[in-house]
Amino acid sequence: MESKKTSSKIGVYICECGPNIADNIDIDTIIARLPSLEEYQNKELVVKRYKLLCSNEGKEFLENEIRENEFTHLVVAACSPRDHDTTFINVCKKTQLNPYLYKMVNIREQCAWIIPDKEKATEKAIRYIRAATSRVLKQSELIEKQLDIDPGVLVIGGGISGIETALSLAGKERKVYLVEKSSELGGKMNMFKELLPRQNGNRDIIEKKIEEVKKNESITIFLETELESAVGFLGNFEISLKNIKNNQPGAEFTVGAIVAATGFRLTDTGKLAQYKYSKESEVYTSLEIENMIKRDGKIVLKSGKEPESVGLIHCVGREEKGYCSQICCNYMLKFISFLQQQSDSIKIKDFYRDMCLPHKEDQGFFEEVKNKGADFIRISDVKIKGTHVEYTPIGKDKKEVDVDMVILAPAMEPEKGTEELAELFNVPLSETNFFQEEHQQLNPVETSIEGIFIVGACHGPAGISESMLQAQAASGKISTRLIPGKKIVPEVKVSEIMEDFCMGCRTCMDICSYGAITFDGELSVCVVNEAICRGCGNCAGSCPSGAIRAKHFTSAQIYQEIIEAIR
Amino acid sequence: MSKEFMPKIISFLCKWCTYSGADLAGTNRMKYPPSILPLRVMCSSRVNPVFLIKSFLHGADGVLIGGCHPGDCHYQSGNYYTRRRFAILTTIFDSLGLESERLKLSWISAAEGTKFVRVSTEFNEKIKSMGENPAKKKIFL
Ligand code: SF4
Ligand code: SF4
Ligand code: SF4
Numbered sequence: 001m002e003s004k005k006t007s008s009k010i011g012v013y014i015c016e017c018g019p020n021i022a023d024n025i026d027i028d029t030i031i032a033r034l035p036s037l038e039e040y041q042n043k044e045l046v047v048k049r050y051k052l053l054c055s056n057e058g059k060e061f062l063e064n065e066i067r068e069n070e071f072t073h074l075v076v077a078a079c080s081p082r083d084h085d086t087t088f089i090n091v092c093k094k095t096q097l098n099p100y101l102y103k104m105v106n107i108r109e110q111c112a113w114i115i116p117d118k119e120k121a122t123e124k125a126i127r128y129i130r131a132a133t134s135r136v137l138k139q140s141e142l143i144e145k146q147l148d149i150d151p152g153v154l155v156i157g158g159g160i161s162g163i164e165t166a167l168s169l170a171g172k173e174r175k176v177y178l179v180e181k182s183s184e185l186g187g188k189m190n191m192f193k194e195l196l197p198r199q200n201g202n203r204d205i206i207e208k209k210i211e212e213v214k215k216n217e218s219i220t221i222f223l224e225t226e227l228e229s230a231v232g233f234l235g236n237f238e239i240s241l242k243n244i245k246n247n248q249p250g251a252e253f254t255v256g257a258i259v260a261a262t263g264f265r266l267t268d269t270g271k272l273a274q275y276k277y278s279k280e281s282e283v284y285t286s287l288e289i290e291n292m293i294k295r296d297g298k299i300v301l302k303s304g305k306e307p308e309s310v311g312l313i314h315c316v317g318r319e320e321k322g323y324c325s326q327i328c329c330n331y332m333l334k335f336i337s338f339l340q341q342q343s344d345s346i347k348i349k350d351f352y353r354d355m356c357l358p359h360k361e362d363q364g365f366f367e368e369v370k371n372k373g374a375d376f377i378r379i380s381d382v383k384i385k386g387t388h389v390e391y392t393p394i395g396k397d398k399k400e401v402d403v404d405m406v407i408l409a410p411a412m413e414p415e416k417g418t419e420e421l422a423e424l425f426n427v428p429l430s431e432t433n434f435f436q437e438e439h440q441q442l443n444p445v446e447t448s449i450e451g452i453f454i455v456g457a458c459h460g461p462a463g464i465s466e467s468m469l470q471a472q473a474a475s476g477k478i479s480t481r482l483i484p485g486k487k488i489v490p491e492v493k494v495s496e497i498m499e500d501f502c503m504g505c506r507t508c509m510d511i512c513s514y515g516a517i518t519f520d521g522e523l524s525v526c527v528v529n530e531a532i533c534r535g536c537g538n539c540a541g542s543c544p545s546g547a548i549r550a551k552h553f554t555s556a557q558i559y560q561e562i563i564e565a566i567r
Numbered sequence: 568m569s570k571e572f573m574p575k576i577i578s579f580l581c582k583w584c585t586y587s588g589a590d591l592a593g594t595n596r597m598k599y600p601p602s603i604l605p606l607r608v609m610c611s612s613r614v615n616p617v618f619l620i621k622s623f624l625h626g627a628d629g630v631l632i633g634g635c636h637p638g639d640c641h642y643q644s645g646n647y648y649t650r651r652r653f654a655i656l657t658t659i660f661d662s663l664g665l666e667s668e669r670l671k672l673s674w675i676s677a678a679e680g681t682k683f684v685r686v687s688t689e690f691n692e693k694i695k696s697m698g699e700n701p702a703k704k705k706i707f708l
Contacts, residue, residue, distance in 0.1 A: 080590045081607070106605075109593030115601045124601045131606070438643070448643060493609075513643040536642035537613030541652065546617075553613055558606065559621055565604040566575040566627050 009044040010133060011071040013062060015053040015078035017108055024112035026122040030077075033126060039134060039564075046071070054084050059091050066095040073136045074102040077129050080109045098141040100492075100552060105132040131564040138557045146487040149235035152255040153478060154179065156227055156421070159187020161456025161467040162261035163209050168475035170218035173484035177253065178213065179222045181244060181417075185210045187263055189464070191290045225250055226417075230258060230424060233531035234451030234481070235488050256482040257451045258425070259474055260435060262418055264457035266410040267317040274383040275316055275408060281386035282307070283406040286331055298342055299335070299405075307404035309347035310339055311389045313382055317411035318353070323432050327463040328409035329356045335407060336369045348374035349401060351382050351391055359465070412461045425452050426515035434460045445474040448514050449532065453478065493552040494533040495540055499525050501547035508539035508548060574628035574694040578605045578687070579614045583641040584676050585633025591680030599684045600691040603631070610634070611672075612645030616656040619670060626703040629669045629694040631687065636674040646674070665702055669694060 014030060016022035031047045034040065046069055052058050053076065066074060074097060076088050081104045092099040107125040115121035151174045155162045158180030170176040184190065189206040213219055228242040228249065237258055241250030266285055269275045277283040282301055284292070292299060301307055312332050318324060332350065339346045355376075357363050370376060381392040390400045414434050422429050427447040430436040435454040438446045446453050453474040456467035481488075497508070497517075502525040509517040509526050516532040517539060519525075528539070528548075537550035546555065580586040586607050592599060608614060611634030619630050632653065634646040653672045660667035673686045 080593075082587060082590060106590070109590040110605055111601075113593040113596050114599055116598060117601075120601045124604070127604060131604075439641075511648055513645070534642060536610040536645050537608065538610060538642065538645045538648055541612045541615045542648065543615075546615075550609075550613060553608060555615065555617070558608075558618060561606050562577055562618065562622050562627070563625050565577060565606065566622065566625055 007044065008072040008137060009069060010040075010046070010073045010075065010136065011065060011069055012045065012047045012075045012077065012129060012133060013053060013065070014047070014049045014107070014129075015058075015076065016049060016051050017079060017112075018052060021078070021108050021112045024115070024118055024121050025107060025125050026118060029122055030126055030129065034129065034133075037130065039130070045133075053078055054087050059087065062088070062091050063094050066092065066097050071097055072101065073097075073133075073139070075105060075129065075132050075136055076102065077105040077107045077125065077132075080106045098143075100142040101136060101139055103132045103136040103139065105129050127565050127567075130567070131561040134560040134564045135557050138554070138560050139552065142492040142551060144489050144492050146489055147235055149482055149486070149488050150254045150256045151482045151484040152176065152253070153482075154227075154230070154237070154239055154255045154258045155261055156259065157187065157261035157263055157456070157458070158182075158185040158221070158223075159261060159263045159456065159467075160189050160206060160209070160464055161263070161458075161462075161471045162187070162259070163206075163213055164468050164471035165259050165261060165455055165475055166213055166219050167209065167216065168472055169478060170216050172218065174218065174479075174482075175255075176219045177222065177239070177251075177255065178219055179225050179227060179241060181224065181226050183223055185213060185221065185223075188287070191287055191294060222250065227421065227424065233449075233490075233529075237451065257453065257478045259453045259455055259478075260421060260425075260458055261454075261456045261471070262421060262458040263415045264412040264461070265415050267321065267413045269316060269408055269410050272317055272320065275313075277384060277386055277406075281406075282404060283384065283387065283408065285408050285410055286328065286335075289335055289407055290331075293338065299339055301405060306343055307339075308343070308345070309349070309403040310405045310407060311349045311351065311387070311401070311403040312336065312407045312409070313384070313389075314350070314352040314409045315354070315411075316408045321411045321413065321432065323411075323461070324354070324356055325409075325412040325461040326356055326358065326466075327412070327461060330359075330362060330365075330463070332407070332409055333362075333365055333369050336374050337365075337372075340369065340372050340374070347403075349389070349403065350374055350376045351379050351389070352376060353379060412457060414458055418458060425449060427452055428513075430460075432460070434458065445470050445477065450534075451481075490531055491533070491535050493535040493550075494530045495528050495535065495537065495548050495550045496530070497526050497528055497539075497543075498547050498549060499523065501545050502526055502543075503545050503547070505544065507542050507544065511538055511542055513538075572695060572699065573600075574602045574691060574699075575626065576602050576604060576629040576631055576687075576691060576694060577622040577627045578603050578631040578633060579608050579611065579618065580605050580633040581611045581635060581641075581646075582607055582609050584635035584639065585611075585673075585683065587677035588633070588675045588679045588683040591677065592683045593680075595680055597680060597684045599687045602628075602691050602694075603687045610640065610642050610645040611649040612640075612642070612652075614649065614652075616652055616659075619656060623665065623669070623700060623702055626700065628697075628700045629671065629690060631690055632670075632672045633675050633683070633686075634672075636676055639676065666697065666700075669697065669700060 089099040111125045166176045166178045228240040243250045383390045428436040455470040504524040540548040540550040640646045657667040
């Protein structure tokens, strides 16, 4: 950068915004009054007005003014920064002026348009401009860095979500590393023979996709492997893997983003008193039934005989877990339909608490199996002793029934190892122990650490279509963020900790939602990792010793704004 | 006072929610008192309690903090910390004999221009009825 200037020269440009500002604020009064204010007595101040600053002529005009006047600081009083802050930052970038030595003042939305009295509106605009002008003098240059990125992606989990992510992202210029802890790809879908009939699919889908992954030259598959460590940030994560079988260190490489697709498991029904059963009894979990259908082509008892009556129990563990697993009602309907095809005389008793039928096809499917004679009983309570079922229909007395076979729909929970992975990434888990997304509505497939994504059932109960959606969404985000050959500009308005003032209390470390702060044991101080920091300023708001500078929102800058705004 | 008392109310508004809510009020040409002086911060959690004390001692008649609704923080949970700090600060204000009713915290989303107008108008009325901040002439920092 150029040499430090000793004296400052501030440009203040007031936009008329056509009539929008000019009609409601007396701009000439501002131009006349500002230079006479005491704080500008020994400073050079240029105050001018312009018709439409965001127009092409306006931008050119401003650019020339900055150059010709050799401004050290710039204030633009116009509309909301939401509309044109970036416009004027870009104007600064074309000149010698560092854009962080410029400040926008909102005299349209927050003055001209809300105050009917022109005199009062002008008064407020002056306060506002004074505050900004004093603030801008306290601002410092910030230098944006351009960082090279690695467009590659690490995908953890070789189930349908991971496979779909890998396939969507892999390409000539983007390598994908697919890590799976078991000895084969496919995940839970390997247990299925048939997908839900209304999803028009069978397991060809997964077999075809596995083939594609294997053939794809941009995808490297690591089986029986897990993640050992991942350090870095969006664009640059250093990865080391570990071979599970021999517990030896595995491959090491760099990627730009990481996608966790580690899936789910079923909750252990043995831990739920009301569903205790012995190994010998004819009680099965849903995944055992899927396996049975795939292996034997039918649903049978241990003797090999087909059952004549089957009780299906939904929501096993829902209350304990505190969430609905979303897919169980649907696959229970699939089992019923399968059993109905297997035997015309089958007696079905389906014990449900609530019927969750979220997709547009589901209701029709439900009515179909119901019309074929399945007995759906809405219950408030249920208990099994082997295949003896005690249940309480809603609003009625307790009843009991013996069936040949019981099928349980245990709640989905995150796969074993999810917690360890979350710890390794330093991303939070939700109260339900699934990964926590950055924002449920606004950013549902990314975690609080930029560059670490979550797809499929590790993110929360999800069926195949939801998992595919999430995989494709995350892939879309990654491909727009990590463009091969393009650099990224990390946020510069981050926080920093001044070592000398830090007393090592770690308050800041505990509150940072992004894990951007670590403790340096040797110096007994906290340190901000600027690559991770989002610049929210929470740490600066919390530090009891004032050791944290939120760059571009420093206390000194804000004090100036306060003082001038109320002077 | 011969002229009508116009309070000075420093308002720390988070960029994502309340500042945008205030913008929306402007875009819809709603009216609210000129005494509201909005300063833009990235997150309401940036507001160190010292900012409020500073505002007070420099003569603000009231301070308003506006952030996203709980659960909607752009930075996940910043506003929960704001709420905690705010609660502590009001206690400190009371124990120092300062008037904590001159401080206000409100959750206003980017879509709630009307709420911004209502909250700032009501707060302005309240401060007007309380009169000038008596602390400004007494304490020095
Ligand atoms: S910069 Fe903003 S205030 Fe100026 S003309 Fe453009 S929209 Fe209007
Ligand atoms: S809160 Fe402040 S004093 Fe405490 S560790 Fe963080 S920077 Fe240091
Ligand atoms: S500014 Fe926010 S993201 Fe950055 S270190 Fe502080 S609390 Fe964390």
